Amino acid sequence: MESISVRNLPVKQTSGTPLSGAGDACANPAIKMAQWLEALPQTAAVFSYENNNISFIAGNARFAAAFHAQTQAAADGERARAATHWRERVVSFIQSGRDSDCFEIRRDGKLGPEYFMCTIGRLAAVDGRPELYLFTAIDRTSERTIEKNLRRELLSDGLTALPNRTGFGEEIDDRLANSAWPDKAQFGIIAIDLSRFSRVNESLGPMAGDELLITVAKRLKSSLRQGDVLARIGGNDFAIFARLNNGLSDALHIVQRIREALSSPIRLSDLQIRVDCAIGCALSIKLDDDPDDIVRKAQAAVKIAKRSGKVEIYRNGVLKEAQRRFSIESRLRDALAQGGLTLAYQPLIHLQTGEITGFEALARWDDEELGVVPPVEFIAVAEESGLITPLGRWAAYEAAQALSRWDARFGQALPVGVNVNLSPIQMARDDVASMFEESLRYSGVHGSRLTAELTESAIVADPDKARKLLFALKDLQMPIAMDDFGTGFSNLASLHSLPIDILKIDRSFVSSMLEDHDKAVIVRTILSLAESLNLKVTAEGIETQDLAHALQQMGCWQGQGYYFAKPMSEGEAFDYWRARWNFETV
Numbered sequence: 357m358e359s360i361s362v363r364n365l366p367v368k369q370t371s372g373t374p375l376s377g378a379g380d381a382c383a384n385p386a387i388k389m390a391q392w393l394e395a396l397p398q399t400a401a402v403f404s405y406e407n408n409n410i411s412f413i414a415g416n417a418r419f420a421a422a423f424h425a426q427t428q429a430a431a432d433g434e435r436a437r438a439a440t441h442w443r444e445r446v447v448s449f450i451q452s453g454r455d456s457d458c459f460e461i462r463r464d465g466k467l468g469p470e471y472f473m474c475t476i477g478r479l480a481a482v483d484g485r486p487e488l489y490l491f492t493a494i495d496r497t498s499e500r501t502i503e504k505n506l507r508r509e510l511l512s513d514g515l516t517a518l519p520n521r522t523g524f525g526e527e528i529d530d531r532l533a534n535s536a537w538p539d540k541a542q543f544g545i546i547a548i549d550l551s552r553f554s555r556v557n558e559s560l561g562p563m564a565g566d567e568l569l570i571t572v573a574k575r576l577k578s579s580l581r582q583g584d585v586l587a588r589i590g591g592n593d594f595a596i597f598a599r600l601n602n603g604l605s606d607a608l609h610i611v612q613r614i615r616e617a618l619s620s621p622i623r624l625s626d627l628q629i630r631v632d633c634a635i636g637c638a639l640s641i642k643l644d645d646d647p648d649d650i651v652r653k654a655q656a657a658v659k660i661a662k663r664s665g666k667v668e669i670y671r672n673g674v675l676k677e678a679q680r681r682f683s684i685e686s687r688l689r690d691a692l693a694q695g696g697l698t699l700a701y702q703p704l705i706h707l708q709t710g711e712i713t714g715f716e717a718l719a720r721w722d723d724e725e726l727g728v729v730p731p732v733e734f735i736a737v738a739e740e741s742g743l744i745t746p747l748g749r750w751a752a753y754e755a756a757q758a759l760s761r762w763d764a765r766f767g768q769a770l771p772v773g774v775n776v777n778l779s780p781i782q783m784a785r786d787d788v789a790s791m792f793e794e795s796l797r798y799s800g801v802h803g804s805r806l807t808a809e810l811t812e813s814a815i816v817a818d819p820d821k822a823r824k825l826l827f828a829l830k831d832l833q834m835p836i837a838m839d840d841f842g843t844g845f846s847n848l849a850s851l852h853s854l855p856i857d858i859l860k861i862d863r864s865f866v867s868s869m870l871e872d873h874d875k876a877v878i879v880r881t882i883l884s885l886a887e888s889l890n891l892k893v894t895a896e897g898i899e900t901q902d903l904a905h906a907l908q909q910m911g912c913w914q915g916q917g918y919y920f921a922k923p924m925s926e927g928e929a930f931d932y933w934r935a936r937w938n939f940e941t942v
Contacts, residue, residue: 390414399423399472399493402479404486405450410443413488422472422493442474446491460496471500490893513588515566516573524587527906528597528647531585532733537599537643544607544639545647546596548576548652549613549662551632555593556624571622572631578612595651595657604669607637607739608682611667623779634661638670684737687723692746697721699754700923701774703932704894707908707915712933714773716916717755718923719747739781749791750784756799756806758926763801765930772933773805775837780814783821789828796832803833807858811839815854823854829857837894841882852889859886863897863917870902884912 393400393416401415401423415423418477423442442461449457456477472493479488510521519527532543550572557565569592576594577586585597596614600606614635621628636657638650653670659781661668691697701715721729738744762771779789790809796803808829815822815838827837837858869876870928879895886893895907898917907915921932 380913390416391684393419394788396492399495402416402445402488402493403491404488405447406486410446410602411486419491419493432435432688440471442493445474446476446489446787465497469497469500469711471496475574488733490671490727513834516570516588518573519585519587521587521589524585524589524597524651525648527585527587531583531597531599532643532647534743535583535599537719541643542603542640543643543647544598544600544604544637545649545650545654546598546607546610546614547589547636547651547658547723548594548596548636548637549591549634549658550594551634551662554773555627560624560627567624568622568629568631572618576614579610579617579734581610584610585854586886589651593655597647605681606668607639611635611637612682612686634658634665636661636670637752681737681740683726684729684734685741685743687726688721688734688738688741688743688747690752691721691723692743696723697747697750699758699926701752701758701926701929702923703921704775704914704916704928705920707895707904707912712772712936713914714775714805714810715929716775717751717758717777719751720923725734735779739779742785743783744779745786748786748788752791752806753798756795756801759801760799761926762933768933769802769805770933773807773835775807775809777839778808778810778814780811780817783810783814784818788825789832792829792832792834804835807835808862809837809839812841826855856891858892858894858914860894860896861912866895866903866907867897867899868919870906880910883912888935 382436389402391399393402393414396416399416399418399422401412401419402409403412405411412534414672421757441463445457445459445461446451456475458473458475460471460473473496474491474493476489476491477491482642511519511526513520517799528543550568553565553568556568570589573586573588573594578939580586581595583596583599583640587595587597596610596727598607598610614633618633621630624631636654636659638653638657640650657668657670698720699717700720701717702713704714705711705714719731719735721731721734723729735744735747755776759770759774762772792803792806792808795801796806810822835857836855837860839860840862842860859882861879865875865878865882869879883893894914895912896916898904898907898915898919900919903917904915904919924932
């Protein structure tokens with residue numbers, strides 16, 4: 357950092373010094389340079405630069421107040437850097453060799469930002485003394501404030517104080533240029549058109565229309581996430597710029613928030629006005645797409661939405677799929693809260709004796725609006741949305757309670773158990789051990805009758821956490837089955853080190869093993885591996901008698917599939933078991 361000293365020196369009368377340009381008075385040695393600078397209407401100072409040191413020869417009172425005092429008083433941090441920025445520009449000018457320079461600086465003042473237009477020029481050297489430099493600054497704060505206010509008026513809507521169409525474009529450009537965006541992120545524009553707004557103006561007058569727009573703007577603003585931008589781009593048209601980390605799903609979440617924000621009536625005078633709106637969305641393909649083009653697409657989608665009465669997405673290819681997933685999430689949340697799901701039970705058959713050894717509990721959902729939703733569809737949505745935790749807990753509690761109810765009907769504990777599937781997402785987020793402990797304690801069922809089924813991917817994702825969980829479940833005396841074995845990344849070391857009791861061969865190997873020699877070899881290998889590790893094996897997807905007989909001959913312990921029975925309700929499962937039990941005991 358350059359050292360600074362301030363001193364007043366008399367000006368010697370010499371030929372060639374530019375200071376003589378101030379007039380005859382300046383030639384008088386008695387007149388100090390500071391007095392000459394004080395006569396100038398702007399902030400001014402003269403200094404020299406030698407051995408990387410700035411020495412201030414003289415400065416007027418304006419300079420002392422505006423620059424030198426600010427520099428001395430500035431604390432560390434941003435304010436200090438702003439206070440010394442002008443000196444860095446001066447040093448840069450001196451080292452450049454130019455005759456003069458002009459630049460503007462901005463700094464934080466007591467009443468807000470301050471702006472100065474600064475100039476610096478070289479003065480001729482005198483009698484071998486160091487070269488002098490004249491620095492002046494003019495306060496432009498008032499002009500910049502006026503410009504800022506005018507610009508704000510040009511870029512914002514005077515009624516709602518939101519960005520207008522032009523301001524919206526600049527806000528989007530700023531977000532795209534200056535924000536950190538994750539990989540594969542998109543941006544979207546959600547356009548909103550207030551329906552029947554003209555009727556409010558016609559029937560209640562423009563004042564009521566303005567009040568309605570202000571209220572709508574406040575409600576829409578409350579639905580924004582951090583980083584979203586709301587603008588009024590037309591008379592009764594609004595638009596939202598949104599970052600979409602999860603594509604169309606994020607956009608539909610925002611649409612839902614908009615609808616919730618506008619769902620309650622707005623009071624105008626003595627009337628309650630319910631606001632209806634048409635909503636259209638357009639998504640970028642990549643971040644460098646033209647924002648104006650995306651806005652136009654969103655407005656085109658709004659026009660279609662006015663006719664259809666539904667949310668319209670410009671990218672029609674993904675509209676139906678995304679809307680269905682969003683509907684499934686919304687309806688599934690309600691179903692979990694209101695008991696809208698059921699468990700179906702598919703029998704597990706001992707292949708050597710034909711006895712029923714247990715059931716696998718499978719979630720089923722028949723929704724009033726969506727109809728029968730396949731498990732592969734709603735479980736994927738549950739894992740994506742976080743609903744898998746309450747869904748998994750419900751399944752564990754319900755399966756244990758079903759065993760308790762069967763025992764009560766039979767008058768004693770049934771010699772069967774129930775298998776409950778665990779999602780890798782739930783294992784990562786939930787306290788699964790306490791969930792099963794509560795399920796067993798509330799139902800009064802012994803742990804040996806509730807089997808936890810987990811996939812290979814759940815173990816591979818976090819082996820240490822999975823190991824701790826499995827040993828905690830063994831403390832509850834629960835059997836553990838590895839589901840879909842052969843499709844993941846297990847190895848002999850993990851199988852040997854984990855407390856696994858059962859391997860379930862995936863149906864993709866079992867169902868076609870009679871026609872596909874390679875799959876038959878895989879099944880035989882898994883059975884041999886399980887025998888060497890003292891594990892039991894369950895074969896999934898047995899749909900024919902030939903398959904059941906072949907697996908029986910191979911020594912497979914247990915099987916399940918449509919050949920034996922399809923998944924059935926709790927009552928049907930009990931009747932199925934009782935009928936087989938009565939037959940076997942006769």
